[in-house]
Each structure stands twice: as structure tokens, then as C-alpha cells.
Amino acid sequence: xxxxxxxxxxxxxxxxxxxxxxxxxxxxxxxxxxxxxxxxxxxxxxxxxxxxxxxxxxxxxxxxxxxxxxxxxxxxxxxxxxxxxxxxxxxxxxxxxxxxxxxxxxxxxxxxxxxxxxxxxxxxxxxxxxxxxxxxxxxxxxxxxxxxxxxxxxxxxxxxxxxxxxxxxxxxxxxxxxxxxxxxxxxxxxxxxxxxxxxxxxxxxxxxxxxxxxxxxxxxxxxxxxxxxxxxxxxxxxxxxxxxxxxxxxxxxxxxxxxxxxxxxxxxxxxxxxxxxxxxxxxxx
Amino acid sequence: xxxxxxxxxxxxxxxxxxxxxxxxxxxxxxxxxxxxxxxxxxxxxxxxxxxxxxxxxxxxxxxxxxxxxxxxxxxxxxxxxxxxxxxxxxxxxxxxxxxxxxxxxxxxxxxxxxxxxxxxxxxxxxxxxxxxxxxxxxxxxxxxxxxxxxxxxxxxxxxxxxxxxxxxxxxxxxxxxxxxxxxxxxxxxxxxxxxxxxxxxxxxxxxxxxxxxxxxxxxxxxxxxxxxxxxxxxxxxxxxxxxxxxxxxxxxxxxxxxxxxxxxxxxxxxxxxxxxxxxxxxxxxxxxxxxxxxxxxxxxxxxxxxxxxxxxxxxxxxxxxxxxxxxxxxxxxxxxxxxxxxxxxxxxxxxxxxxxxxxxxxxxxxxxxxxxxxxxxxxxxxxxxxxxxxxxxxxxxxxxxxxxxxxxxxxxxxxxxxxxxxxxxxxxxxxxxxxxxxxxxxxxxxxxxxxxxxxxxxxxxxxxxxxxxxxxxxxxxxxxxxxxxxxxxxxxxxxxxxxxxxxxxxxxxxxxxxxxxxxxxxxxxxxxxxxxxxxxxxxxxxxxxxxxxxxxxxxxxxxxxx
Ligand SMILES: Cc1ncc(C[n+]2csc(CCOP(=O)(O)OP(=O)(O)O)c2C)c(N)n1
Ligand code: SF4
Ligand SMILES: [Mg+2]
Numbered sequence: 001x002x003x004x005x006x007x008x009x010x011x012x013x014x015x016x017x018x019x020x021x022x023x024x025x026x027x028x029x030x031x032x033x034x035x036x037x038x039x040x041x042x043x044x045x046x047x048x049x050x051x052x053x054x055x056x057x058x059x060x061x062x063x064x065x066x067x068x069x070x071x072x073x074x075x076x077x078x079x080x081x082x083x084x085x086x087x088x089x090x091x092x093x094x095x096x097x098x099x100x101x102x103x104x105x106x107x108x109x110x111x112x113x114x115x116x117x118x119x120x121x122x123x124x125x126x127x128x129x130x131x132x133x134x135x136x137x138x139x140x141x142x143x144x145x146x147x148x149x150x151x152x153x154x155x156x157x158x159x160x161x162x163x164x165x166x167x168x169x170x171x172x173x174x175x176x177x178x179x180x181x182x183x184x185x186x187x188x189x190x191x192x193x194x195x196x197x198x199x200x201x202x203x204x205x206x207x208x209x210x211x212x213x214x215x216x217x218x219x220x221x222x223x224x225x226x227x228x229x230x231x232x233x234x235x236x237x238x239x240x241x242x243x244x245x246x247x248x249x250x251x252x253x254x255x256x257x258x259x260x261x262x263x264x265x266x267x268x269x270x271x272x273x274x275x276x277x278x279x280x281x282x283x284x285x
Numbered sequence: 286x287x288x289x290x291x292x293x294x295x296x297x298x299x300x301x302x303x304x305x306x307x308x309x310x311x312x313x314x315x316x317x318x319x320x321x322x323x324x325x326x327x328x329x330x331x332x333x334x335x336x337x338x339x340x341x342x343x344x345x346x347x348x349x350x351x352x353x354x355x356x357x358x359x360x361x362x363x364x365x366x367x368x369x370x371x372x373x374x375x376x377x378x379x380x381x382x383x384x385x386x387x388x389x390x391x392x393x394x395x396x397x398x399x400x401x402x403x404x405x406x407x408x409x410x411x412x413x414x415x416x417x418x419x420x421x422x423x424x425x426x427x428x429x430x431x432x433x434x435x436x437x438x439x440x441x442x443x444x445x446x447x448x449x450x451x452x453x454x455x456x457x458x459x460x461x462x463x464x465x466x467x468x469x470x471x472x473x474x475x476x477x478x479x480x481x482x483x484x485x486x487x488x489x490x491x492x493x494x495x496x497x498x499x500x501x502x503x504x505x506x507x508x509x510x511x512x513x514x515x516x517x518x519x520x521x522x523x524x525x526x527x528x529x530x531x532x533x534x535x536x537x538x539x540x541x542x543x544x545x546x547x548x549x550x551x552x553x554x555x556x557x558x559x560x561x562x563x564x565x566x567x568x569x570x571x572x573x574x575x576x577x578x579x580x581x582x583x584x585x586x587x588x589x590x591x592x593x594x595x596x597x598x599x600x601x602x603x604x605x606x607x608x609x610x611x612x613x614x615x616x617x618x619x620x621x622x623x624x625x626x627x628x629x630x631x632x633x634x635x636x637x638x639x640x641x642x643x644x645x646x647x648x649x650x651x652x653x654x655x656x657x658x659x660x661x662x663x664x665x666x667x668x669x670x671x672x673x674x675x676x677x678x679x680x681x682x683x684x685x686x687x688x689x690x691x692x693x694x695x696x697x698x699x700x701x702x703x704x705x706x707x708x709x710x711x712x713x714x715x716x717x718x719x720x721x722x723x724x725x726x727x728x729x730x731x732x733x734x735x736x737x738x739x740x741x742x743x744x745x746x747x748x749x750x751x752x753x754x755x756x757x758x759x760x761x762x763x764x765x766x767x768x769x770x771x772x773x774x775x776x777x778x779x780x781x782x783x784x785x786x787x788x789x790x791x792x793x794x795x796x797x798x799x800x801x802x803x804x805x806x807x808x809x810x811x812x813x814x815x816x817x818x819x820x821x822x823x824x825x826x827x828x829x830x831x832x833x834x835x836x837x838x839x840x841x842x843x844x845x846x847x
Contacts, residue, residue, distance in 0.1 A: 006702070007664070007667055008665075008666050008667050009666040009667065009668070009691060009702060010702070012693075012702075012704040012705060039688065039689075040666075040691050041684070041685060041686075041687060041688055041690055041691050044533075044684055044685070046529075049696065049697075054705070056693060057693060057695070057704055060691070061691060062685070062691045062692055062693070063691075063692075063693035063694070063695075063703065064529070064532060064693075064694055065693070065694070065696055065705075066525060066528070066555060066559075066696055067525065067551055067552060067555050067696055070525040070552065072522075073517070073521075073522040073525035073526040073529060074529025074530075074532065075529060076526065076529070077487065077489065077513075077515075077525075077526035077527070077528075077529035077530040077533065077537070078529045078532060078533035078684075079533075080487070080513050080530065081486060081487055081513065081530045081533050081534065081535045081537075082534055082683070082684065082685055084685050085533065085684060085685045102518050102519060103518065103521075103522055106518035106522070259513075261507065261508040262511070267486045267487070267511065267512075267513065267535050268486075268533060268534040268683060268686075270486065270511055272481075272484040272650045272652070273510075273511075274648060274650055276509050276510055277481055277482055277510075277648055277650060278648050280478060280481065280506060280510075281468065281478070281645075281646055281648060284468035284470050284474075284646070285467070285468060285469075
């Protein structure tokens with residue numbers, strides 16, 4: 001039995017390095033939930049495993065920290081059966097694009113109404129600095145001493161190509177914009193991806209705060225987020241200039257729009273109907 | 286009295302339809318029916334067959350002795366003719382040009398063509414067979430008319446059946462009708478119905494033979510039952526979805542076969558440490574890896590018991606027959622909910638695909654004791670998901686449904702609030718809390734079914750779907766003057782030991798009968814009780830053990846041990 005029993009839900013103590021970009025993301029998430037005036041019990045924040053994936057521990061809402069790479073499946077399922085919940089996934093780039101890459105593809109296809117915030121530090125933080133799917137080719141790590149030999153993945157291009165309805169990029173160092181992107185993503189009806197550039201002080205010495213700061217710029221009104229080809233070209237911008245903001249936004253039918261039998265009373269509140277089961281049994285005669 | 290028919294042909298020849306039609310008619314006449322399927326892992330060609338046993342008493346197993354064969358291709362004749370009993374028949378179309386002792390070559394195709402329905406050759410054959418077994422036209426016509434428009438079955442062509450009926454005279458005495466109302470279903474449908482009766486609201490799976498029929502059945506009925514049936518991108522997603530749905534407040538399940546179960550293993554432990562109730566169905570087929578996709582085996586028992594790193598309480602229940610599958614699936618949800626654990630159901634291809642008649646299944650909907658709390662009386666934000674309790678069970682709340690109460694669940698070791706901890710005190714407290722649930726689980730265990738002679742010095746031990754074949758084997762052995770008793774396990778983990786402790790010490794011959802090569806039940810019993818078996822009957826060629834094979838194997842085991 002724990003020695004001291006706290007009388008009230010106390011947020012977990014953060015296990016992040018001082019100065020980590022995760023703090024900025026957490027602050028923006030708190031600000032977004034405040035601004036949306038969502039009651040804590042109606043919010044579910046889901047993570048996998050990793051440094052970023054600890055976010056559910058630190059937020060005043062329901063939290064689900066599952067397995068590495070497996071944040072999306074439980075998140076969509078929770079939303080399917082309990083749609084009154086606002087479901088948000090906060091997890092890492094390795095979790096979302098590496099171990100969980102297959103779920104990423106198919107969660108986009110499914111288009112369940114959840115928001116997916118990827119803390120993209122372009123590195124595996126928790127396991128101490130191996131290449132992630134978004135690590136640049138040639139970047140040296142302990143496990144890639146000759147430099148990462150693979151191409152980095154472009155999650156925004158991939159999401160757009162897969163048909164995602166909301167695709168945005170944020171930066172942990174631009175908190176106002178990030179809060180705004182989170183609010184819009186949560187409000188968006190459908191799957192919404194925000195890939196968030198996040199400096200990892202300890203293990204990514206290339207993509208530092210200064211590195212990002214020098215390159216990022218906010219998309220302005222000249223960018224039309226309803227235009228897919230414009231979004232695709234913005235998604236390819238990387239290197240000297242990196243755009244931040246909503247690259248693409250267009251609503252599409254939800255998974256549940258195709259399943260009218262799930263409309264009305266949420267599954268979590270339904271009661272079994274003996275007549276229906278009896279009819280199935282009668283059919284066996 | 287019972288008869289045994291084999292319908293064989295190449296994939297794509299309409300065998301499946303014909304089998305369903307014939308068993309539907311036989312059941313409606315009032316007979317007990319037992320149908321097994323033997324099909325290859327291909328869509329066209331190959332050699333597929335089904336065997337339909339029918340009679341006046343409940344039938345529990347396939348039999349290798351055939352009364353008759355309907356051969357839609359020459360290969361069927363070649364392969365199965367030797368199993369036809371004296372006085373039996375091999376029905377073929379005269380166009381195949383075959384001759385032989387039991388051969389009944391009739392103008393099936395010509396009759397069908399004459400009716401302008403060349404596709405109705407199966408219906409003609411149906412008429413021939415029903416007539417051979419002395420079924421009268423009048424009741425038959427009524428049954429056939431009743432089948433018209435039934436949505437799960439392409440109805441036979443009545444005219445073609447009548448044409449076939451006219452080709453032969455009755456040869457066999459019909460069994461007398463069972464005289465009670467019967468349901469007919471296979472093990473897959475029984476599991477699906479059990480889940481629905483347990484108020485399951487979420488089923489996610491990835492197609493894998495022989496488990497897919499559960500998903501198909503649920504999908505067919507998802508609209509009227511109000512269930513999510515989601516085809517996941519892989520089995521890892523399927524089980525993690527089921528866990529998410531269960532966490533969010535509904536009863537949830539996933540199903541697969543061994544290969545998919547391999548992929549689910551990490552999440553099995555997730556259910557264990559999150560203490561999220563979960564039902565996982567593993568419909569076994571021979572492995573390893575892809576193995577024999579369409580055939581049967583019981584070789585995942587040890588795997589199911591040990592799957593997953595670390596230690597956490599779970600239950601493993603093997604399904605014994607169709608009615609048992611219905612009841613146990615429902616019970617699995619109650620147990621998963623009550624103890625907030627994963628419950629693994631072990632079925633296999635034989636049980637999943639075998640259709641048989643059973644006494645009417647009772648309608649009893651349970652939502653079980655769910656240990657769901659409304660957190661009443663708690664100060665705001667003071668609900669602890671993992672509050673330490675004496676029985677290890679911490680009341681759950683449904684996220685979103687209790688204002689000002691939130692919860693955190695974590696696959697890392699955690700404290701009462703669900704927050705990550707690494708202190709040894711808290712680790713041990715949480716691990717102990719979880720394992721205390723085992724005491725309650727042990728109290729729920731069902732002892733194995735006992736069959737046969739309680740005084741016999743030969744004790745047979747088997748599990749799961751061998752229950753059916755064992756029933757017939759035990760009565761055959763007793764009839765032959767070799768008294769035996771048999772224990773058939775359903776609950777396997779934790780292993781119930783009451784019957785074992787009572788019967789093992791008295792048994793001179795202890796023979797385990799298993800559909801695997803290494804004797805997994807025997808090793809489990811030895812592990813838990815310290816008692817070894819004296820003989821074994823094992824089969825692992827992918828084909829179901831029949832009662833006759835069991836009898837022969839038991840006799841050999843007894844003789845070689847004596
Ligand atoms: C199945 C499995 N494989 C590997 C690990 C080890 N592991 C934990 S976190 C992680 C990568 C974390 O990287 P990312 O998702 O980018 O999160 P970050 O720590 O960078 O925030 C790995 C490989 C694990 N927990 N589970
Ligand atoms: S390792 Fe990197 S990502 Fe993890 S907390 Fe430290 S700085 Fe942040
Ligand atoms: Mg990372």
C-alpha cells in the first residue's frame with residue numbers, strides 16, 4: 001500500500017529533461033482544453049510509450065497510456081463506442097510513424113473524429129537517441145554511426161496522400177500558433193493530424209531549438225488550406241524554410257457516417273434487446 | 286440408429302450449398318444432425334468434402350464409416366469408396382462413366398437439363414438421397430417450400446428434387462425423429478451468439494481461417510444488434526481496439542487463430558496490467574506459422590496459458606461443443622468483467638466449422654457483475670482507478686460518465702492513481718493486488734466434465750472440442766467391456782484440481798487424449814498435480830480424432846501399460 005495517499009487526483013510528475021520541447025506542447029494542450037472549455041472528465045488523452053507518450057500523465061483529463069506504437073487503435077475504439085469523449089492522441093514520432101506506422105495509415109482511412117498530436121523530435125528520446133522515421137539521412141546516432149542510411153519519412157505528405165482531412169504542422173517554440181492548431185484540430189470533424197516540431201535537447205543535436213527557429217515561418221492568408229495541391233507543395237517544403245500552420249482542411253464523411261446503426265444512443269449507453277437475440281436464436285431452428 | 290453421408294467434389298462445384306440444403310432438410314424432418322467440413326485452402330479445384338451424420342440420438346462426432354457418398358467428381362469416388370459400409374452406395378452422375386460395386390450411376394445432369402435448370406444437378410441428387418432414406422414426399426415438399434426465401438440458404442429447386450425422388454426406391458429405414466425442438470449451428474455461430482447474449486458491443490478482428498466466421502456472423506447482424514464490427518488493419522490493432530473499447534465502457538472482444546494470436550500477445554499483457562476486461566478467442570489450427578490453414582489442432586494450450594511477458598492473472602477456457610461455446614463465451618465476459626482480466630477462449634477448426642443440432646439454446650442476457658462504480662460519495666477528482674483492495678478488484682468508472690472524476694491507466698507500473706511509479710514498494714503492492722484476484726478466480730473454476738464409469742481403473746483425460754468424440758468413444762469402450770471414465774476440461778487455467786485429486790490416485794491407467802503431438806494437457810496436469818500419464822492418444826495430422834480412433838488408441842495404451 002502506498003505510504004502517503006493523496007486525497008485528490010494529482011498530475012504525475014513530469015519525467016522530461018528541463019527545456020524539452022514537450023513542455024511547450026503540454027502547455028499548449030492545456031491552453032487548448034481551457035479555451036475549448038472541455039470538462040476534464042469528458043476528455044481522453046491517449047499515448048503509446050515514449051517521452052511524448054507520457055503526456056496523458058500530466059494533463060487534467062482521463063489518460064490512457066498503452067503500448068509503444070499502439071496509441072491510435074484504442075483511441076479510435078474509445079471514440080467509436082463512447083462518442084461523447086473528446087479523444088486526443090499525444091505521442092511520439094517513433095510511436096506514430098515507426099512502430100505504429102500501419103495504424104497511422106489505417107487510422108487516416110478510418111476517419112474517426114480524433115485529434116493526433118505527434119511530438120516529432122526526429123529521434124527516439126526514451127531509448128536514448130536512435131534514429132526515428134523522421135531523422136534526416138546522414139544524421140549520426142549511436143546506432144547509426146555512419147549516419148542514418150534511410151530517407152526520412154514525410155508524415156504530412158503521407159497523410160495528405162492517404163486522404164487525411166486535417167493536416168497541420170506546429171512547433172513547440174511557437175505556443176500561440178500551436179494552441180490555435182490544437183483547438184482547430186480538436187474542433188475538426190474527423191481525423192486531424194498535427195505534426196509538432198519538438199527539440200530534444202538530450203539526443204538530437206541537429207534539430208535544435210535554434211535550428212527550427214531559424215527555419216520556421218507561419219503560413220499566411222495566401223495559403224488556401226482547401227487546396228490539396230497547394231498543401232502538397234507546402235508539405236514538401238523542408239530545409240531552409242519550414243511552414244507552420246494548417247496545410248490542409250477539408251471535411252469528409254466520418255467512419256460513423258457510413259454506419260447509421262451507430263447513430264443515436266451511444267453504444268456505451270445501450271441496453272440489450274432480448275427480442276433481437278431471440279430472433280437470432282429462432283433463426284437456428 | 287444413424288447414417289453417415291459424404292458429399293465430395295472440387296471447390297466451386299456447389300458443395301457447400303448442397304450440404305447446407307441437405308442438413309436443413311434432415312433437421313426439419315426431425316433428425317439429429319452433425320456435419321463436418323473438410324476443405325482445402327483454395328477457392329477453386331482441389332478436393333473438398335463434408336460429412337453429414339444424422340440419426341435419432343444426439344450425434345457428437347464424425348464417423349469414418351460411410352452409408353453413402355455423393356461424388357461430384359471421380360476423385361471423390363477414388364478417395365472415399367473404401368470407407369463405404371456393406372449395403373452402402375456411391376451416387377454419381379452417369380456422365381462420369383464410372384462403374385463399380387456400390388456405384389449408383391444416375392442421370393442427374395440429364396434430369397436437371399430436362400427441367401431447363403442444368404445448375405440444379407445438386408437438387409436432383411438431394412432428391413435421390415432423401416428418397417433412399419425413406420422420407421415421404423409430402424413432408425419433404427412442405428419442408429422444401431418452407432426453405433424457399435430463407436436468406437442464409439439458396440433454396441433447392443423443388444422440381445429437381447422431385448425428379449431425383451423419382452429415380453430410386455427407398456433402401457434404408459429412416460431413423461425416428463428426435464421429438465424435441467432443436468437448434469442447429471456451428472461453433473463459430475455459438476461463440477458469436479454467446480457474445481451477443483453477453484451484451485458485447487465491440488468486435489474487432491483481422492480475417493484468419495478458421496476464426497473468420499465469427500466476425501462474418503456478427504457483421505451480418507450488426508445492424509439489428511447495435512454492435513461495432515471492425516475489420517482492423519492487423520491483429521495488433523484488433524486487440525488494442527478491443528482494449529480501448531472496453532476501457533471506454535462497453536464489453537469488447539477480438540478473435541483470431543494462432544498466427545494472429547501471436548501478434549496479440551503484447552496487448553494481452555496490456556489488458557492484464559491496465560486491468561481492462563477483455564475476451565480473446567483463439568480458434569486453433571495446426572501450426573507453426575501458417576501450418577495447415579483449414580484444418581484442426583489443439584496445440585495452443587501452453588501458448589495461451591503463457592502468452593505475454595511478466596506475470597498477470599488470466600483465464601483460459603476451452604470450448605467443448607456448440608452449446609458449451611454459447612454458454613462459455615457468455616461466461617467469459619462475466620469473468621473478464623468481474624476480475625478485470627483477459628479471458629482466452631480456445632476453440633479449433635473442428636468445433637468452429639462443425640454444425641450440429643442441440644436442444645434449444647436458452648435466451649439469457651447477462652451484463653454480469655461489472656464492478657462499475659458511479660463513484661458516488663467521492664470528493665471531486667478523488668477517484669483512484671487502482672485503489673488497493675483486499676480482493677484485488679478496484680471498481681471501474683466509465684470515462685466521461687461521472688462528472689469531476691477522471692482516471693489514468695498505464696501500461697507502465699503505476700500507483701493507485703494510474704501514474705507511473707518505479708518504487709519497489711508500489712510495484713509490489715500493485716503486483717500483489719493484481720495477483721490477489723486469482724483467489725477469486727479460483728473460486729469460479731468449473732471442474733471438468735466427468736463421463737463414463739466412476740469405478741473404472743482407466744481414466745481418460747481430454748480437453749476442449751474432443752468432448753464430443755470422447756462421449757462416443759467412452760460409450761463404445763464401455764459397450765466393448767472396457768470400463769473407462771473420462772475427464773473433459775473446459776476451464777484450463779487456472780487448472781481446476783478437485784476432480785483430478787479425487788480420481789487420479791485411483792486410476793491405474795491414466796491416458797490423455799489430445800489433438801496435438803506433445804501432450805500439452807498431460808504436461809499441465811503433471812506440473813500442477815505431480816502425476817504423470819501412463820499412456821497417450823495423440824493426433825496432429827490436422828484431421829479430427831474420431832471415436833473409433835480414440836477407442837483403438839486407448840486399447841493400445843491400456844495393453845502396452847499393463
Ligand atoms: C514493443 C516495444 N518496442 C520497443 C520499445 C522501446 N521503446 C520505448 S519508447 C521507444 C521510442 C520512443 O520514440 P518516440 O516514439 O519518438 O518518443 P520520444 O521518446 O522521442 O518522445 C522505444 C523504441 C517498447 N517500449 N516497446
Ligand atoms: S530525451 Fe529529449 S524528448 Fe525526451 S524529455 Fe529529454 S529532451 Fe525531451
Ligand atoms: Mg521521438
